[in-house]
Structures are given as structure tokens and as C-alpha cells.
Amino acid sequence: MDARVQRSVVATLSTRPAALEVGPFVVGIDPTTVSPHINYATPRPGEAVTAADVTALIDAFRAAGRRPRLEYVASCAPALESLLLAAGFVPEARHTYLLCVPDTLRTPPTPDDVALVEPGDDEQRAALIGAQNDAFGEAASASAADVARLRRQQRAGGVAVMAVAGSGACLGGGGAARPTDGVSEVAGIAVREPYRRRGLAGAITAETTRRLFAAGAEVAWLEAGGAESWRVYQRVGYRPAGERLYLVMN
Template identity: 75%
Template sequence: MDARIQQSVVANLRNRPVPLEVGPFVIGTDPTTSSPSINYATPRPGAAVTAADVAALVAAFRAAGRKPRLEYVTSCAPGLEALLTGAGFVVEARHTYLLCVPGTLRTPPALDHVRLHEPATDTERAALVGAQNEAFGGDPVASGADVARLRRQQGAGGVAVMAVTDGGTCAGGGGAAPPAGGVSEVAGIAVRTPYRRRGLAGAITADVTRRLFDVGVEVAWLEASGADSWRVYERVGYRPAGGRLYIALS
């Protein structure tokens, strides 16, 4: 399963506006943002990597004007961390990823006064991205590039879900990457502060996941940012499966 998850990361990065193939690595870059959570690299699962490959990767990042950074499933490149740290990279985080398959998904009860649906207009997309940004401590006003990025993701087969109150406020949302090989990453599950502790994060996660399974996705995966979100994801059917590494050159 680790190899399938890692291959889905490769596919996600190849869907970036300007993907770069550098030896055994794929870098996904987006000229509209310098965000390291969007511009990063990953190795192809099982590919042999040398110190020269790492040097070429760093040079490619520098040429693109982006910070050298990688995210990957550790078992798919067991010797890579040592090469990276030897080149000056520093570990940012080690995460456990969680999986859900159709047989384990649990749909929580419907919530009163909140409707979940996919954004169909740029106004709705801006509301969703703004709610996500606010929930994660960022600028609550979505940029045109943010909206275009979400529109492009939906157009490529990705999922986006927004939670809208009876009063028309976007309380939160989430999404998933375009499926690749029957696998899709669920990400960006966010709830604005006034609407937390009501089961909304679980409802959004389950709805995004169900939409993936409805179109034939076999495996959905995600990462939890802390104990609270871990519990939310487990309640709707996600289970811990493997390790991922976040590492960057300072």
C-alpha cells in the first residue's frame, strides 16, 4: 500500500502547472504561489537515488526560485533521508498517514442547519478557500490564483466540498486530489472557529470521501495534524497505515 500512496503523490505533483522531472524525483511547482505546501518534490517509489541526484534536485529548485523541500512515504525511499540530511536538509515533521476504503467508511448523522455541497461558481470557491485559510490561521480573503487553483483541481477530477449554514455562511470545507490509480489524497479539512465542536469536520471528511468512492476510488488517504483531528478521522473510518517525512533545505 505504501507504494500506491507514494505513486499518488507523484501523480499529484505531475498535475501542478509546471511539473519538473529531475532524475528519480518529481517537483511540482506553481508559478502563482511560493507556498512550500504546494511547491515540493517527491521520489518515484522504489527509484535508486544518489548524492548526485540530490544535488541536481537542489539545483532545479534554485533555478525555479523555490525552497528545496520534499514530502514522501519513507518506506518507498529508505536511504533518501540520510542523503538529504547529508546535503543539509532538516526534518520538518514525521507523520502517520491514514487510509479509508469503501468498507470502512462511516457516515455520521446529518447536521442541522448546515448543507454540504460542491462549489460550482468562483464566488463559492472563494468562500470555501477563504474559510479554509481562516481556519488555518491565514488570510480569509481568497486570491484569484487560489480560486483558479481550486477550479483547476475540480476540472481535473478532484473533489471540493463546502459547508454552508442556513444563513449562507461558509463554515468550512475540504477536498481531495484528482484520483490516480484508484487512490486520492483528502486534504484541507477545515472548520472556522465559531462552528467547531459540532461534528462538522467529520461530516466534511466523510462527504469528501464518499464522493471519491462514488466515482470508483478504491483508497482515500490523509494526514492528521494533531490528536483532535486524528480522532475525527478515525470516527469516520480512517485507520493508520504508514509513515511520511517532510524535509527541507534551510
């Protein structure tokens, strides 16, 4: 399963507007943003990596004006971490990822005054992104590039879900890229602070995952940002599966 998850990351990065192939790496470059969560590299699973490959990767990041950064499933490139450390990278995080399959998915009730819907136009896409940014402590407004990125994801077969109150306000949401080899990551699960602890995060996660399975995915995966998120994801059917590494160059 580690290799299937890693291949889904490779596929996602390959869809970036200025994606690069650098030896055994795929580098996802998006000229419209410097966000390290969008501009990063990952190795193709099972391919040998050398110190020269890492040097070429660093040069590619610098040529693109981005900070060198990688995310990958540890078991798919077991020798890579030591090469990156030797080249000057430092560990950023080490996370356990969780998996869900249709048989384990559990759907909790959605709060009575909230609807879980797919954004159907750019105004709604901007509202969803704004709610996610607000929940993550970032600038709440969504740029035109952010909206275009989400539109492309949906049109390519990805999933987006927004939680809308009766007043029309967007309270949070989440999404997922188009499945690759039957696998996709559920990401960006967010609820604005005043609306937390009502079961909304679990409902958003379950609905995003359900839509992903309805679109043909066999496996959904995600990462928890802390103990509270971990409990939310386990309640809707996600189970610990493997380890992902994050490394960045100073």
C-alpha cells in the same frame, strides 16, 4: 499500499503548472504561489537515488526560486533521508498517514442547519478557500490563482466540499485530487473556529471521502494534524497505515 499512496503524490505533483522531472524526483512548481505546501518534490517509488540526484534537485529548486522541500512515504525511498540530511536538509515532520476504504467509511450526521455541497462557481470556490484559510490561521481572502487552482482540480476529476450555513456563510470544507491507481489524498479539512466541536469536521471528511469513492477511488488517505483530528478521522473510518516524511533545506 505505501507504493500506491506514493504514486498518488507523484501524480498530483505532476499536474502542477510548471512541474519538473529531476532524475528520480518529480518537483511540483506552481508559478502563482511560493507556498511550500504546493511547491515541493517527491521521489518516484522504488527508484534509486544518489547524492548527485539530490544536488540536481537542489539546483532545480533554486532555479525556480523555491525553497527545497520534499514530502514522501518513507518506505518508498529508504535511503533518501540520509542523503538529504547530508546535503543540508532538516526534518520538518514525520507523520503517520491514515487510510479509508468504502467498507470502513462511516458517515456521521451533519448539523441540521448546515448543507455539504460542491462549489459550483468561482464565488463559492473563493468562499471555500477563504474558510479554509481562516481555519488554518492564514489570510482569509482567496486570490484569483487560488480559485483557478481549485477550479482546475474539480475539472480534472477532483472533489471539493463546502459546509454552508442557512445564512449562506461558508463554515469550512475539504477536497481531494483526482484518484491515481484508485488512490487519492483527502486534504484541507477545515472548520472555522466558532463552528467547531459540532461534528462538522467529521461530516466534511466523510462527505469528501464518499464523493471520492463515488468518483471511482478505491482508497482514500489523509494525515491528522493532531490528536483531536486523529480522533475525528478514526471515527469516520480511517485507520493508521504508514509513515510520511517532510524535509526542508535551511
